[in-house]
Amino acid sequence: MSFIYATDDPPENHIARLLLTNRPAPHKPSYGMDSPLGLVASNFLAPLYLYTSLKGKFNAWDKLLAKVPPEIFMYPSLDIGCGRGLVLMKIAERKKDVAFSMTRTPDPVYGIDLFIRGDQSGNAPEATYDNAASLNLTDYLTLHTANFIYLPFKDETMSLATASLSIHNADKASRKIALIEAARVLKPDGYLIILDLAGYIGQYKSVLKSMGWSIGLYIHG
Numbered sequence: 753m754s755f756i757y758a759t760d761d762p763p764e765n766h767i768a769r770l771l772l773t774n775r776p777a778p779h780k781p782s783y784g785m786d787s788p789l790g791l792v793a794s795n796f797l798a799p800l801y802l803y804t805s806l807k808g809k810f811n812a813w814d815k816l817l818a819k820v821p822p823e824i825f826m827y828p829s830l831d832i833g834c835g836r837g838l839v840l841m842k843i844a845e846r847k848k849d850v851a852f853s854m855t856r857t858p859d860p861v862y863g864i865d866l867f868i869r870g871d872q873s874g875n876a877p878e879a880t881y882d883n884a885a886s887l888n889l890t891d892y893l894t895l896h897t898a899n900f901i902y903l904p905f906k907d908e909t910m911s912l913a914t915a916s917l918s919i920h921n922a923d924k925a926s927r928k929i930a931l932i933e934a935a936r937v938l939k940p941d942g943y944l945i946i947l948d949l950a951g952y953i954g955q956y957k958s959v960l961k962s963m964g965w966s967i968g969l970y971i972h973g
C-alpha cells in the first residue's frame with residue numbers, strides 16, 4: 753500500500769526486513785514494562801504499577817476495541833507509539849478474525865515508534881516483530897521507526913488510530929502536534945482511541961474539541 757505514505761520513499765518496514773532473517777519465533781509474546789525508571793522511582797507502589805502497566809492496560813484495550821465496528825478492521829489502522837506492540841497485536845488479531853468473513857485480506861495495522869528504551873523495557877523493532885511472529889500475525893502488520901509529531905502517512909488514510917500510554921511522553925507542544933497529526937491521517941469518519949494517564953486527558957480533550965471532534969470518555973475502573 754505505497755499510496756498510503758506521504759513521500760515516495762516510505763520508511764523501512766521492520767516486519768518485512770526481519771521476516772527475511774528467519775529469526776526463531778518465541779513461544780509466547782512479551783510486552784515488557786512501561787517506564788522502568790518510573791517503576792524504580794515509585795518503589796513502594798510497585799505492585800500497583802505492575803498491575804496497571806500489564807493487566808489493567810491489557811483489559812482496558814479489550815474493552816475499548818470491542819466498541820469499534822468490526823468492519824473498521826478491514827481498513828488501514830495506525831498504532832501511535834506502539835512499543836512492543838500490545839495494542840498492535842490486538843488490532844492485528846481483529847484483522848485476522850474479520851479476514852475469515854471477507855473476500856479480501858484486510859489492510860494492515862501500521863505501528864510507529866521511536867523505540868525509546870526508557871519508556872518501555874526491551875523496546876526495539878525486534879521485540880515487536882518477535883511478538884507478531886509468536887502470535888502468527890506478521891501478515892497483518894507493518895512496523896516503522898517514526899516520530900508521532902511527523903507521521904509518514906498521507907492525509908485521511910486511516911480508519912482507526914490508537915495511542916496507548918505514548919503521547920504523554922512528549923512535551924506539551926509536541927502532545928498537541930501529535931493529536932493534530934493523528935487527526936490529519938484519519939479519514940473523516942475514522943476513530944481515534946487514546947488511553948493515557950488521567951493528568952493529560954484535559955489537554956487532549958481541549959485540542960480535539962478545538963478541531964471539532966466529538967469525544968466519548970471511557971474511564972477504566
Ligand SMILES: C[S@@+](CC[C@H](N)C(=O)[O-])C[C@H]1O[C@@H](n2cnc3c(N)ncnc32)[C@H](O)[C@@H]1O
Nearest residue numbers: 786833834835865866867868871899900916918
Ligand atoms: C509506555 S510505552 C507504551 C507502548 C505501547 N503503546 C503499549 O501500550 O504497550 C510509550 C511508547 O511511546 C514511544 N514514544 C515516545 N515518544 C515518541 C515519539 N515522539 N514518537 C513515537 N513514539 C514515541 C516510546 O518509544 C514507547 O514505545
